[in-house]
Amino acid sequence: MKNKLVLIDGNSILYRAFFALPLLSNSKGIYTNAVYGFAQMLLKVLDEEKPTHLLVAFDASKKTFRHEKYEEYKGGRQKTPPELSEQIPFVHDLLDAFRISKYELENYEADDVIGTLSKQAEDENWEVKVITGDKDLLQLVSDRVSVALTRKGITDVDTYDPVALRERYGIDASQIIDMKSLMGDPSDNIPGVPGVGEKTALKLLKQFGSLETILNSIDEISGKKIKETLENNHDLALLSKELVTIDRNSPIEVSLNDVSYGNYDQESVVRLFTDLEFKSLLDRFEHEESEEAESDSKIDISFETVTELSSNMLKGETALIVEVMEENYHQAEIQGIAIVNETGKYFMTAEDACKSAEFKQWLNDETKKKITFDKKRAEVALGWQNIEIKGFSFDVLIASYLLNTTESRHDIAEIANRENITYVQSDESVYGKGAKRKMPEREALANHLIRKAQAVYELKDILTDKLEKNEQYSLFDQLEMPLSNVLAQMELQGIKVDIDRLKNMGKELDERLKTIEQEVYEEAGVKFNLNSPKQLGEVLFDKLNLPVIKKTKTGYSTSADVLEKLQNQHEIIPKILLYRQLGKLYSTYIEGLLKVVNNNTGKIHTRFNQVLTQTGRLSSIDPNLQNIPIRLEEGRKIRQAFIPSKKGWVIFAADYSQIELRVLAHIAQDEKLIQAFKEDMDIHTKTAMDVFHVAKEEVTPLMRRHAKAVNFGIVYGISDYGLSQSLSITRKEAGEFIDRYLKSFPGVKRYMDEIVQKAKSDGFVTTLLHRRRYLPEIKSRNYNLRSFAERTAMNTPIQGSAADIIKKAMIEMNNRLQSEKLETNMLLQVHDELIFEAPEHEIDKLKQIVPEVMEQAVELDVPLKVDYSYGATWYDAK
DNA sequence: TTCGGCGTAA
DNA sequence: TATAATTACGCCGAAG
Numbered sequence: 001m002k003n004k005l006v007l008i009d010g011n012s013i014l015y016r017a018f019f020a021l022p023l024l025s026n027s028k029g030i031y032t033n034a035v036y037g038f039a040q041m042l043l044k045v046l047d048e049e050k051p052t053h054l055l056v057a058f059d060a061s062k063k064t065f066r067h068e069k070y071e072e073y074k075g076g077r078q079k080t081p082p083e084l085s086e087q088i089p090f091v092h093d094l095l096d097a098f099r100i101s102k103y104e105l106e107n108y109e110a111d112d113v114i115g116t117l118s119k120q121a122e123d124e125n126w127e128v129k130v131i132t133g134d135k136d137l138l139q140l141v142s143d144r145v146s147v148a149l150t151r152k153g154i155t156d157v158d159t160y161d162p163v164a165l166r167e168r169y170g171i172d173a174s175q176i177i178d179m180k181s182l183m184g185d186p187s188d189n190i191p192g193v194p195g196v197g198e199k200t201a202l203k204l205l206k207q208f209g210s211l212e213t214i215l216n217s218i219d220e221i222s223g224k225k226i227k228e229t230l231e232n233n234h235d236l237a238l239l240s241k242e243l244v245t246i247d248r249n250s251p252i253e254v255s256l257n258d259v260s261y262g263n264y265d266q267e268s269v270v271r272l273f274t275d276l277e278f279k280s281l282l283d284r285f286e287h288e289e290s291e292e293a294e295s296d297s298k299i300d301i302s303f304e305t306v307t308e309l310s311s312n313m314l315k316g317e318t319a320l321i322v323e324v325m326e327e328n329y330h331q332a333e334i335q336g337i338a339i340v341n342e343t344g345k346y347f348m349t350a351e352d353a354c355k356s357a358e359f360k361q362w363l364n365d366e367t368k369k370k371i372t373f374d375k376k377r378a379e380v381a382l383g384w385q386n387i388e389i390k391g392f393s394f395d396v397l398i399a400s401y402l403l404n405t406t407e408s409r410h411d412i413a414e415i416a417n418r419e420n421i422t423y424v425q426s427d428e429s430v431y432g433k434g435a436k437r438k439m440p441e442r443e444a445l446a447n448h449l450i451r452k453a454q455a456v457y458e459l460k461d462i463l464t465d466k467l468e469k470n471e472q473y474s475l476f477d478q479l480e481m482p483l484s485n486v487l488a489q490m491e492l493q494g495i496k497v498d499i500d501r502l503k504n505m506g507k508e509l510d511e512r513l514k515t516i517e518q519e520v521y522e523e524a525g526v527k528f529n530l531n532s533p534k535q536l537g538e539v540l541f542d543k544l545n546l547p548v549i550k551k552t553k554t555g556y557s558t559s560a561d562v563l564e565k566l567q568n569q570h571e572i573i574p575k576i577l578l579y580r581q582l583g584k585l586y587s588t589y590i591e592g593l594l595k596v597v598n599n600n601t602g603k604i605h606t607r608f609n610q611v612l613t614q615t616g617r618l619s620s621i622d623p624n625l626q627n628i629p630i631r632l633e634e635g636r637k638i639r640q641a642f643i644p645s646k647k648g649w650v651i652f653a654a655d656y657s658q659i660e661l662r663v664l665a666h667i668a669q670d671e672k673l674i675q676a677f678k679e680d681m682d683i684h685t686k687t688a689m690d691v692f693h694v695a696k697e698e699v700t701p702l703m704r705r706h707a708k709a710v711n712f713g714i715v716y717g718i719s720d721y722g723l724s725q726s727l728s729i730t731r732k733e734a735g736e737f738i739d740r741y742l743k744s745f746p747g748v749k750r751y752m753d754e755i756v757q758k759a760k761s762d763g764f765v766t767t768l769l770h771r772r773r774y775l776p777e778i779k780s781r782n783y784n785l786r787s788f789a790e791r792t793a794m795n796t797p798i799q800g801s802a803a804d805i806i807k808k809a810m811i812e813m814n815n816r817l818q819s820e821k822l823e824t825n826m827l828l829q830v831h832d833e834l835i836f837e838a839p840e841h842e843i844d845k846l847k848q849i850v851p852e853v854m855e856q857a858v859e860l861d862v863p864l865k866v867d868y869s870y871g872a873t874w875y876d877a878k
Numbered sequence: 879t880t881c882g883g884c885g886t887a888a
Numbered sequence: 889t890a891t892a893a894t895t896a897c898g899c900c901g902a903a904g
Contacts, residue, residue, distance in 0.1 A: 082889070082890065085889085086889085086890085279880095434879070435879090529900095529901075531899090531900055531901070532900080532901050532902080533882085533883055533884070533900090533901080534883090534901075534902075535901090552882080552883070553882075553883095554882065554883080554902095557883085557884095558883085558884085559883075559884060559885085560884080560885075580884080580885080581885090583899095583900095584884085584885055584886070584899080585886095587898090587899055587900075588885080588886075588897095588898060588899055589886085591899095592898070592899075609896095612896085613895060613896065614894095614895075615894080615895060615896095617888085617895060617896075618896095619895085619896050619897070620896085620897080621896095621897065621898090622897095623897085623898080624886085624887085624896080624897045624898070625887095626886095626887060626888070626896070626897080627885090627886045627887035627888085627896075627897065627898085628886080628887075629886060629887080630886090630887075631886085631887085635886080655888095660888090660894095712893080712894090713893060715893090715894070716893040716894040716895095717893070717894070718893070719891085719892055719893060720892085721891070721892040721893080722892060722893035723893075724892095725892080725893080726893075731892095783889065783890060783891070784890085784891065784892085787891075787892075788892095791892095791893070791894075792894075794894095795893090795894045795895085796894085796895095798894090799888095799894065799895065802888095803895095830887075830888065831887080831888045831895085831896090832888065833888085
């Protein structure tokens with residue numbers, strides 16, 4: 001087959017893409033329009049041209065050999081806009097992901113590289129295509145070289161071969177040089193001959209053939225004026241010609257063989273497009289993967305469908321799939337059971353399984369080891385049917401999460417694929433998604449579950465090795481695995497809800513909302529949807545002409561901080577703020593909670609996601625019980641609807657005091673901070689004393705407030721801007737606070753510096769119990785990404801270690817409640833606090849053991865401190 | 879369906 | 889350099 005070389009003028013296309021597309025950005029605030037356009041163009045080229053060889057050429061340094069001939073070359077050029085230059089690294093990432101060669105040559109321009117390589121390819125009789133936005137390159141057109149010029153947009157091009165060129169300009173490729181030297185080129189600051197444009201240039205060239213002939217035949221030129229300017233600008237025209245001429249023998253260090261194009265690196269492409277949020281482009285690359293998986297899914301895996309299990313099928317460590325298709329596994333149907341172990345592979349319907357005494361006994365036997373994927377799902381789903389499951393030895397989902405918290409896809413198929421196990425399909429491809437999600441035929445289901453079980457069976461050893469290499473096996477086996485059971489119990493237990501109370505609060509809120517709504521319409525003089533930020537923005541800023549404080553991507557910002565600044569400008573504002581506040585309570589916390597109360601138990605059964613956050617915290621969904629209001633009294637009342645499940649019981653709540661700052665004191669080994677906690681000082685007051693250099697008695701409430709904000713900032717990975725926002729002070733003042741803080745607590749300063757360095761050299765940071773977070777972006781050339789990674793390098797060990805500690809406390813608390821034979825139930829975890837329900841007579845015992853267990857969960861160089869309280873409702877446990 | 883804006887928690 | 893605080897979830901309207 002004949003070779004085909006495609007040469008792309010990198011800078012030119014990048015500029016085109018940047019100006020052709022609106023300034024898009026992804027959710028991280030990185031501009032992506034130029035990369036997007038470039039990627040589009042690239043995909044189109046790969047698709048249409050199917051090159052065997054491909055190179056993207058870039059301009060090298062600012063200075064080129066042309067500057068030696070003509071200093072003003074490319075003078076007057078605008079600097080590259082920063083919105084574009086920040087995208088350049090991503091274009092390089094893009095090319096790397098596609099395994100496409102790129103090249104730039106010191107002292108030369110991309111044109112020269114393209115010119116040289118295209119000549120070499122021509123000599124080899126290859127077909128060549130050049131992609132550019134620059135007409136100069138038309139001079140390369142020949143029988144074997146065609147040039148695609150971007151027309152408008154980025155993928156819309158005109159392609160020139162010698163015929164097309166003659167049609168368009170009436171001249172040959174070689175004459176393009178002469179044309180340009182007559183016309184000049186403002187964008188490159190090439191002078192040309194003043195007064196000569198495209199038309200004149202073409203006319204002269206058609207008549208005389210070349211610049212030199214024109215200059216030598218001045219007498220024959222018709223038109224006095226042209227004659228004169230040509231005479232006067234003789235040298236300038238010749239200089240222009242030199243500048244315009246592409247050097248087709250530049251000393252490039254790449255050869256045609258170096259630029260062969262094979263295939264892209266699918267994983268990198270998907271990763272990059274995901275990061276950049278190129279969802280439309282992503283589709284076709286993810287598809288290919290599933291096609292690949294499908295072909296493997298034809299590999300035959302034989303199994304038995306059984307209606308009863310005998311003990312000789314349940315030997316040795318066994319992979320167990322208890323399939324629950326529903327996303328919410330509470331009271332959900334079990335679809336089927338798959339088992340894989342040394343004796344074979346078995347599928348059972350859920351119905352048969354639940355009837356089987358042998359099976360249930362095996363589930364309940366702690367000595368029969370089970371390998372699972374998402375054991376909490378199985379445990380809770382079975383729990384609702386009063387089937388107990390014990391003896392979990394390895395959970396693939398938890399292991400996968402611990403190995404890489406950044407990875408969001410923890411489907412068995414995904415995890416397996418990463419380990420080159422390709423016979424298992426993704427749940428999505430078997431079940432479908434969204435409205436189309438449905439159960440397949442029994443045989444297809446059995447097949448799928450068996451494959452999952454087989455994959456899980458194989459993955460155990462692979463992932464165990466990895467955990468051990470990372471020194472994470474203990475974190476896995478001693479913390480997350482047992483925690484999962486604790487969480488399952490909490491979820492099954494649920495928290496009782498006073499439905500009437502919620503409904504009454506709802507009624508009252510609803511009435512107030514209607515009133516306020518009417519008032520707002522009157523003030524505005526128009527009816528509109530108050531819940532629509534878009535419509536509200538139009539009313540406030542177009543109709544009422546209030547000053548615009550902040551804008552969002554889509555229009556005016558109407559967020560609370562903006563509205564607060566407008567408080568005194570118009571009477572409508574406080575009303576809107578109140579409407580927002582109450583509306584939030586009504587829709588999210590009254591209606592939202594009522595929707596998820598379980599009809600049978602009268603309780604809310606949340607699900608804790610144990611494998612989601614980047615830091616090791618839990619999260620809670622359906623509903624989220626970790627963000628029930630507390631700050632404002634109005635919202636706090638929602639907590640009155642959370643009650644004990646039995647008469648005469650209480651809600652008991654215990655929280656760690658300043659756990660994150662205590663963790664910081666410990667890991668940073670800051671002597672002053674450690675000392676302050678040892679003396680059990682009020683940490684914000686102490687911070688104020690050190691930062692403002694005053695005695696304890698002189699700390700004003702304002703100083704304490706500022707100190708508190710600084711402490712928050714320190715935990716989050718501080719920036720002067722962030723602090724200035726939260727305190728509404730200037731950046732400079734905020735910067736000074738931070739400086740003074742870091743001088744006062746040198747250990748903290750040292751920690752912040754060292755952790756960033758460590759993250760750079762290791763590629764990840766760790767917590768107290770060896771949880772990891774990888775931070776590849778800490779080496780990024782993009783300021784945004786790098787800064788973000790630096791802040792998370794500082795924050796993750798703090799937030800993550802605090803998460804480790806409370807998780808350990810939860811396991812021990814569960815054991816303790818059992819060993820003390822208490823009836824008390826642990827119900828919720830809210831990052832630094834635990835919520836229980838307890839019979840009255842156990843309160844005294846709890847007052848002792850809860851703080852004890854929580855405070856002794858780990859031993860740090862500072863004491864941990866726990867506060868607690870209790871009452872008739874969650875509200876009263878304050 | 880999916881995204882952006884907004885607001886709730888630690 | 890040019891930007892901006894950590895971790896989450898859910899509701900709504902407005903786009904597709």
